[in-house]
Amino acid sequence: MKKHDELIDRLQRHGTKAPEDFETRVMDSLPAWRTAPQPGWWCRQRPWMIPALAGATAMLVVMLGINRVRPAAEAPAAAQLVTFHFELHAPGADQVELLGTFNNWKPGDIVLNGPDASGHWTATVDLPEGRYEYIFLVDGERWIADPKAATLRPDGFGNVNAVIQVYDENNA
């Protein structure tokens, strides 16, 4: 450590001046790349930035293309509706309504057409696939479970509802 201190001291006291063209000669001796101005950020990153940007753009185009081509597949699937035909033979009735789990048992929501010449009342309803209970309301006072229904279910109030399983045969 002491040896270094002595050397520094000697150099500080050294009075010989450098030649006048010393700086020029030193600079001339340096390779050209050390003296040229440094390139900007873009130039330095260009070798890998161009392919990276090209890849990102291609990915963006592909993603947009996919969304454009198949919006239905990504959107929530619309319920497949199946047309179901309801019918009741009630020749003397003035009005027949249809209430069920498909319309939250709402009175007046579905009124059957009729009667035809043979006393039949009919309604056609589009239903999503599923299981439904229903009943006819005749003249606003008589509850009649569909006599043609294959399955009847106790309603918990001392009566029965008709049950249907709706499914699209084409989907089977």
Place this chain on the structure above:
Amino acid sequence: MKTMLNILLLGAVITGSALAAPGGHGPRNWSELKGKNACLGVTTEQVDQTMDVCRLRGLSVADADRLLAPVYAAKAENLPVGCIYEKIDEGLAKQVGITNILMAAEARLACMRQAKVMVSMIPEVGEGHGAGPAMLLENTGMALESGLDPEVVTNVFQHNGHRKLGRLAHAMEVAETLHLEGFEDEDIRRVLIDFLDRNLNRHEMFRAVGVLKRGLAKGLDFETVYATLWISSR
């Protein structure tokens, strides 16, 4: 420091609002009752309809709130809500007495609770699979409500066949149908296990059920129809 004070102030306001709200005393008017029902998972239209019918029936807000208690219980216990709401709507539409509507809704809630216990005991399925078991829960609960023997359900759930929740849910729907059609419990169990082993989807199950029903309607016995089931279904 200032932010901390703001947070504390906001907390105090929220706490004060919660304490001041009539949560413990139930909704004070129809609007509050609608608000309470709006977050149950049923549609606004259905809530509006139910509230309107309650009003038309002359129910007070408190009475309507009491009538909907099984729905609130179902929601709190993560049970199907829609089918209990439907039962209340059905009772209201059919002009059934409020007590009887409440009893029917409570009965359905009890079936859903029983179904939940049974579903939670399915090997390698159990509880806590998000919204997946909702259909299975509801179909099982409905089958139990129709009077299907719980032992049939347990046997099917414990069977070592396919344990896809959807398949089991459809099997329960089929089970209820067969029960309502008058099939014997043992026959129902056998049919369901066969369906699950064959990994049938809903359409295929009901197509096979149709063959069974038509056979029985012709006066044939179950064994005879069953023996030809898979030939007929092709």
